[in-house]
Amino acid sequence: MTNILRTMVVLLAWPAAAAAQGNPDWHAQFPAFKIAGNLSYVGTADLAVYLIRTPQGNILINSDFAEDVPTVRKSIEQLGFKYSDTKIVLISHAHGDHDEGVGQIQKDTGARVMVMDGDVADVQSTAQGRPGAKVDRTLHDGDKVELGGSTLVAHLTPGHTKGCTTWTMQVEEGGKKLNAVIIGSPNVNAGYILAGNKDYPTIAQDYEKTFKVLKSLPVDLFLGAHGAYFGLKAKYERMKTGGPNPFIDPAGYRAYVNERESAFRNEWEKQKQGKP
Ligand SMILES: [Zn+2]
Numbered sequence: 001m002t003n004i005l006r007t008m009v010v011l012l013a014w015p016a017a018a019a020a021q022g023n024p025d026w027h028a029q030f031p032a033f034k035i036a037g038n039l040s041y042v043g044t045a046d047l048a049v050y051l052i053r054t055p056q057g058n059i060l061i062n063s064d065f066a067e068d069v070p071t072v073r074k075s076i077e078q079l080g081f082k083y084s085d086t087k088i089v090l091i092s093h094a095h096g097d098h099d100e101g102v103g104q105i106q107k108d109t110g111a112r113v114m115v116m117d118g119d120v121a122d123v124q125s126t127a128q129g130r131p132g133a134k135v136d137r138t139l140h141d142g143d144k145v146e147l148g149g150s151t152l153v154a155h156l157t158p159g160h161t162k163g164c165t166t167w168t169m170q171v172e173e174g175g176k177k178l179n180a181v182i183i184g185s186p187n188v189n190a191g192y193i194l195a196g197n198k199d200y201p202t203i204a205q206d207y208e209k210t211f212k213v214l215k216s217l218p219v220d221l222f223l224g225a226h227g228a229y230f231g232l233k234a235k236y237e238r239m240k241t242g243g244p245n246p247f248i249d250p251a252g253y254r255a256y257v258n259e260r261e262s263a264f265r266n267e268w269e270k271q272k273q274g275k276p
Contacts, residue, residue, distance in 0.1 A: 037171030054148025057087035063101030119163025159207035
């Protein structure tokens, strides 16, 4: 094959492969690192997994896809922690890129799984690669999850899923307390019906509630379910050069939430006017 032909074949094959496997960053190993205090990043290059270390074991937020669990485990071990010390597993929301591996982690470690009520049925389901995990505790808006002196608060931020959860916690770094906010998802996915949704009649009002909650939270550390929400890669590179912690970014948080709210409102307006 000539080089030109070979290039053409690669270019033609690429979109199909990319569509079948999703974003390549989803499954790519990313260096595990400490964000601040006892809060670390152990996710892939885009699918965020957070580890909260405590003297009584660790909490994980998200599992990623089932195929990513070995990658997450490697990241936990890179930091010198034990996968088997996982005591509690939480999720951002019940979509496979965040929760498909929950059942596997529960089986491997015996961790207790705690999920917001609107997402419990999905996490327990085994349909279409769903995690099939046993939910040990059903959470409600404002519930606290406590382990070894660390407290996480579950904020119901629904719309993206009915039980979509934004997690907050305080971490201590250099004698200072920092408010961490891990956004569940403010995104209106392609194909979501905001106007006249028979299966989820309150979806648009739920998104409105979500933006109100997100705007009310005190924030220092801006984090979320996908690295792309908060610029994981660029901030990680900046962190390596030293200086102030780039994940402390309240302005970036506000800009992101405002931009996502306009995107939601534009889409809702469009749907109300019956435009495609
Ligand atoms: Zn999602």
